[in-house]
Amino acid sequence: MMKTKLLISACLCGKNTKYNGGNNLLSRLSEIEEKFELYYICPEVMGGLTTPRDPSENRGELVFSNKGKDVTKEFNLGAQKALKIALDNDIHLALLKESSPSCGSHKIYDGTFSGIKISGQGVAAKLLKEHKIKIFSEEEIDLLLSEK
Numbered sequence: 001m002m003k004t005k006l007l008i009s010a011c012l013c014g015k016n017t018k019y020n021g022g023n024n025l026l027s028r029l030s031e032i033e034e035k036f037e038l039y040y041i042c043p044e045v046m047g048g049l050t051t052p053r054d055p056s057e058n059r060g061e062l063v064f065s066n067k068g069k070d071v072t073k074e075f076n077l078g079a080q081k082a083l084k085i086a087l088d089n090d091i092h093l094a095l096l097k098e099s100s101p102s103c104g105s106h107k108i109y110d111g112t113f114s115g116i117k118i119s120g121q122g123v124a125a126k127l128l129k130e131h132k133i134k135i136f137s138e139e140e141i142d143l144l145l146s147e148k
């Protein structure tokens with residue numbers, strides 16, 4: 001049987017693409033792999049940022065590092081590249097890391113680097129959603145697994 005295609009945050013698969021050089025490996029990755037054909041994305045790395053890198057937070061349409069550097073251009077480029085992978089491969093579902101300034105689909109940090117979360121979406125998640133890609137976070141794995 002053909003597996004459904006799934007765009008997935010690379011860090012959720014154990015790739016060390018996080019800003020601090022680590023990852024967010026999912027304990028349930030094998031369940032995901034069983035059902036889906038995975039297409040890894042890391043919009044921040046794809047946008048040209050290094051790993052490790054300074055953490056960034058969204059401020060409206062813009063993104064800044066904790067040192068005050070405007071990294072909006074890199075975040076937008078990475079989001080465009082992630083979208084291209086989805087469109088080129090006819091992918092309609094994504095599993096993205098919650099609260100990331102790129103991948104967060106329900107929550108993001110408030111831009112003050114004080115650990116406060118607000119409702120909102122990261123740059124890549126927002127662009128993918130605008131193109132009708134259905135996004136799940138790692139807190140919604142049961143929902144994702146129930147997708148046809």
Ligand code: SF4
Pocket residue numbers: 008009010011012017018019041042043044045097100102103
């Ligand atoms: S940009 Fe997304 S995939 Fe890359 S490290 Fe951050 S949360 Fe993970």
